[in-house]
Amino acid sequence: MIRLENVSYSYPDGTPALRNINMGIKKGEYIGIIGKNGSGKSTLALHLNGLLRPQKGKVMVRGMNTGDFSKLQVIRKIVGIVFQNPETQFVGRTVEEDLAFGPENLCLPPLEIRRRIDRALAEIELEKYRYHSPKALSGGQGQCVALAGVLAMEPECLVFDEVTSMLDPESGKNVLERVKRLHEKGKTVVHITHNLEELHAADRIIVIDRGRILLEGKPENVLSDPSLLDLGLTPPSLIELAEHLKKHGVVIPWDKTSSPSSFAEEICRLFLKT
Amino acid sequence: MQEPVFSYIPGKSFLHTLDPRTKLTAVMLLGILAFRTESFFGIGILFAFFVALTSFSGLPARVFLRAVRPMVLFIIFIFLAQLFFTEGKVLTSFWILHPSLEGLQNGFRLSARFILLLLFAALMTASTDPSAITCGIERMLRPLPLRWLGVNSFELATMMNLSIAFLPLLFERVERTKAAQASRGMYFGKNPFHSVPALAIPLIRGVIRDAEELALAMESRGYQGTRRTSMHELLMQRRDWISLLALVLFAALLLRF
Ligand SMILES: Nc1ncnc2c1ncn2[C@@H]1O[C@H](COP(=O)(O)OP(=O)(O)O)[C@@H](O)[C@H]1O
Ligand SMILES: [Mg+2]
Numbered sequence: 206m207i208r209l210e211n212v213s214y215s216y217p218d219g220t221p222a223l224r225n226i227n228m229g230i231k232k233g234e235y236i237g238i239i240g241k242n243g244s245g246k247s248t249l250a251l252h253l254n255g256l257l258r259p260q261k262g263k264v265m266v267r268g269m270n271t272g273d274f275s276k277l278q279v280i281r282k283i284v285g286i287v288f289q290n291p292e293t294q295f296v297g298r299t300v301e302e303d304l305a306f307g308p309e310n311l312c313l314p315p316l317e318i319r320r321r322i323d324r325a326l327a328e329i330e331l332e333k334y335r336y337h338s339p340k341a342l343s344g345g346q347g348q349c350v351a352l353a354g355v356l357a358m359e360p361e362c363l364v365f366d367e368v369t370s371m372l373d374p375e376s377g378k379n380v381l382e383r384v385k386r387l388h389e390k391g392k393t394v395v396h397i398t399h400n401l402e403e404l405h406a407a408d409r410i411i412v413i414d415r416g417r418i419l420l421e422g423k424p425e426n427v428l429s430d431p432s433l434l435d436l437g438l439t440p441p442s443l444i445e446l447a448e449h450l451k452k453h454g455v456v457i458p459w460d461k462t463s464s465p466s467s468f469a470e471e472i473c474r475l476f477l478k479t
Numbered sequence: 480m481q482e483p484v485f486s487y488i489p490g491k492s493f494l495h496t497l498d499p500r501t502k503l504t505a506v507m508l509l510g511i512l513a514f515r516t517e518s519f520f521g522i523g524i525l526f527a528f529f530v531a532l533t534s535f536s537g538l539p540a541r542v543f544l545r546a547v548r549p550m551v552l553f554i555i556f557i558f559l560a561q562l563f564f565t566e567g568k569v570l571t572s573f574w575i576l577h578p579s580l581e582g583l584q585n586g587f588r589l590s591a592r593f594i595l596l597l598l599f600a601a602l603m604t605a606s607t608d609p610s611a612i613t614c615g616i617e618r619m620l621r622p623l624p625l626r627w628l629g630v631n632s633f634e635l636a637t638m639m640n641l642s643i644a645f646l647p648l649l650f651e652r653v654e655r656t657k658a659a660q661a662s663r664g665m666y667f668g669k670n671p672f673h674s675v676p677a678l679a680i681p682l683i684r685g686v687i688r689d690a691e692e693l694a695l696a697m698e699s700r701g702y703q704g705t706r707r708t709s710m711h712e713l714l715m716q717r718r719d720w721i722s723l724l725a726l727v728l729f730a731a732l733l734l735r736f
Contacts, residue, residue, distance in 0.1 A: 256699055281701045288699075293692035296700075298644045302610050305710040310701035318710040336489065340648060351696075358700060 206232045206362065206393060207253060207284070211262035214248060222248040224416040225262070230395060232361070235388045237404035237424070238397045240413040241437050246397045247289075249413065250366045253395065254284035282311060285355035286364040290371060291347030295339040300331070300350055303339050307358040325353035329383065345376020352383065362393040369403065401428055402441045405463045412436070425459040443468050486542055486605055493718075494536040494606040499615030499711075501719040502603045505726055512730050513595040519584075521733050522591050528729070529598050538605050546601030547594060554590045561586035613639040614709045634704045649686070656682045 207230040214223040222245045230236055240246050251257040252264050255271035266283055269276040285307075288294055297303030304325050308318040326332045329349040334342060339350050348368055355363060365384060369377035385406055388394045396407065404410055410427040412420040414436055420427055427433075428444050440448075443465065447457040461471040489495075494502070509525070516522055533543070547554075567581030604612070617636035625631055660677055 251695070254699060256695055278701055278703065281699060286696075286699045288692065288696055290692060292648070293689045294696040296641060296644060296693070296697055298609060298640070302640075302644075302710075306697070306702070307700040309707045309709055310703065312706060312708045314708065315710050315712040318708070322710070338647075340651075354700065 206230060206267050208265045209252065209259075209262070210265070212252060212259040212264060213261040214252065214257060214259050216248075222416055223252070223259070226413075226416075226418060228411060228418065228421075230362070230393060232393055233388075233391060235394045235406065235408045236396065237407035237410040238395065238413065239399060239401060239404065239410060239438060241399055244413050245416040246399075246413060247366055248416075250286055250364050250395070250397055253362075253364050254281050254286060256286075278311075282358055283360055284362045284364060285358055285360035286366060287348070287352050287355055287368050289367045291344060291351050292340065294351040294354065295347075298338060299336050300326075300339050300342075301335045303350060304354050304357045307354060311358060321357045321359070325357040328356055329353045343376065344372045345379055348372060348376070348380050349383065352380070356387075360392075362395065363387060364395040364397070366397045367399065369398070369400070399438065401433070401438060404428070405441065412438075486545060486601075487608055488538055488542065488605050489608075490537055490606065492536045492538075492606065494532065494602070496718070497606075497722060498713055498715050498719045499607050499611045500619055500713065500715065501722055502607055503612070503615055503619065504723060506599050506603050508726055508730060509599045510596050512733060513592045513599075516733060517588075519588070522588065522595070524733060525595055526591075529595065529602070532602060536602065536606050538602070542605045543598055543601050546597050546604075550593065550597060554593055557593065558586040558590045561589055608711070609643050610640055610709075611711045611713075613643075614711045614713060617709075618713055631704070633707055637702070637704070652685060652689075653678070653682060656685065 209226050209228050212223055212226040213221075215221045226249065238246055238249065248257065252259060252271070254266070255264070255277050258264075258272050264271045266280045269280055271277070271280055295303050296306045301322055304322045305318050308321050313321070322335075326335060329352060331342075331346060331349060331353070334346070334350075339347060342350060352363075352368075363384075368384075369380055372380065381403055384394060384396060388406075396404065398404065404424055405428070407424050410420075410422065410424050411418055412427060412433070419436070420430060420432065428440055429448050433440055439445075441462070443462045446468075447462050450457060455475065457468065457471055461467045513522070513525055516525065562578045562582040562585075563576050565579050565582030565585050567579035569577045569579055570583070571578065607615075613636045616639070617632045620632040620635060623632070625635070656678055660681070
């Protein structure tokens with residue numbers, strides 16, 4: 206549903222941020238994008254709904270070019286972005302008012318706006334904070350409200366740009382659970398992060414470095430790829446462990462490396478019960 | 480930190496259910512009325528009217544104290560200026576000051592007028608959701624040819640909403656910057672010429688970066704600065720028209736005195 210063809214972009218000050226990116230995102234897919242700080246991940250995210258437009262190449266969203274100004278509103282209704290910092294995404298004095306912002310821009314009638322607020326609040330389970338200021342919420346709750354603000358526009362595709370990097374691990378996990386659940390409900394998900402642990406459930410992972418796509422493939426191949434270390438990215442510890450075990454002839458299947466408990470069960474099965 | 484600009488207190492009273500446009504018009508009308516009423520009797524009636532409305536609204540008195548308190552010095556100043564600088568029958572004389580009877584009357588009148596204005600405005604802001612007020616303002620401004628000024632009513636309303644939402648955040652940021660600078664050994668002593676630049680530069684830099692991120696998030700959610708709807712259903716109902724009519728009659732009667 207989204208296609209990038211030979212996309213290059215430099216910031217006005219001359220920093221080249223994207224160089225000749227080619228990629229496609231299919232409907233219902235869960236794509237992970239990783240790369241270290243400054244590799245161009247956020248710049249890529251901003252291209253997905255036309256907040257930035259490529260200097261070379263083009264970005265097509267369901268057949269519409271993001272360079273076509275008359276299509277921008279429709280494109281932003283299809284692709285929503287949740288950003289890194291919850292504090293700078295709030296536009297409303299209350300949670301309710303904030304969630305109304307997107308639907309108001311879509312010129313929906315008041316009744317429909319309220320219906321969408323109800324639904325988005327139910328999705329993040331924060332109904333009791335409806336009339337609170339979003340600034341009074343914790344970081345994790347704030348990020349959920351930012352997510353709900355995007356959900357209220359009912360997009361098909363959700364882009365998450367390092368949404369957990371300003372959260373404590375516990376609320377980060379909570380937000381990731383919601384991301385996973387939304388994908389199960391049929392949303393297309395683009396999940397940008399520099400934490401490889403977050404991407405175990407992705408359908409496909411794209412590694413970018415200095416504005417280029419370096420590696421692309423299934424998580425089981427990408428996450429154990431030795432070239433990640435050269436980029437300064439640490440593979441998930443369980444996968445690293447599985448790789449070491451493999452060298453000693455012990456093979457742990459991929460799907461058992463998703464959590465410590467399944468990993469432990471597999472080891473016990475291999476060594477105790479047989 | 481309490482919200483400094485508006486102090487909306489949700490409720491279900493008659494005043495709460497009125498359309499924001501009705502209340503905006505009423506405050507303007509009552510403001511004009513307060514400054515047009517010369518007699519103390521008329522001003523007294525207006526105070527009585529305020530008390531009657533307040534008892535309808537179920538709003539606590541602290542709302543109104545909070546509205547008047549920041550202006551107390553200004554009101555005292557006006558009162559004293561009128562008292563001492565109005566020509567007329569001298570009451571007593573201290574030193575070079577000669578308070579006059581006319582001055583006393585003018586002073587009371589003028590300060591009462593300002594207090595009335597503040598009270599009625601507070602009554603509106605306390606009984607109306609701020610975003611409904613801006614929505615009402617937007618609807619009232621929409622027919623005006625604002626584009627000659629380079630803006631439209633939708634942009635104005637969004638700007639007002641953002642200011643209301645971000646003022647508390649700005650105060651918070653001042654505190655945070657102050658703490659950050661203090662931890663680097665900045666000393667915020669008595670000399671403001673020393674501390675202001677050290678505070679202002681990181682503050683402005685932070686605010687600009689926030690504003691850029693905010694602008695991106697707004698645009699991403701479809702904001703274009705053009706026509707948009709509102710979650711508030713603004714509908715002038717019969718009670719709105721009746722209230723306005725009653726108010727106009729009240730004003731006409733009062734001005735005849
Ligand atoms: N607004 C900007 N102006 C100029 N250069 C920028 C701007 N934003 C990002 N850059 C530069 O573009 C490159 C890519 O940045 P970014 O997309 O934010 O990377 P990431 O999100 O992966 O950390 C970096 O070198 C960064 O310094
Ligand atoms: Mg980034």
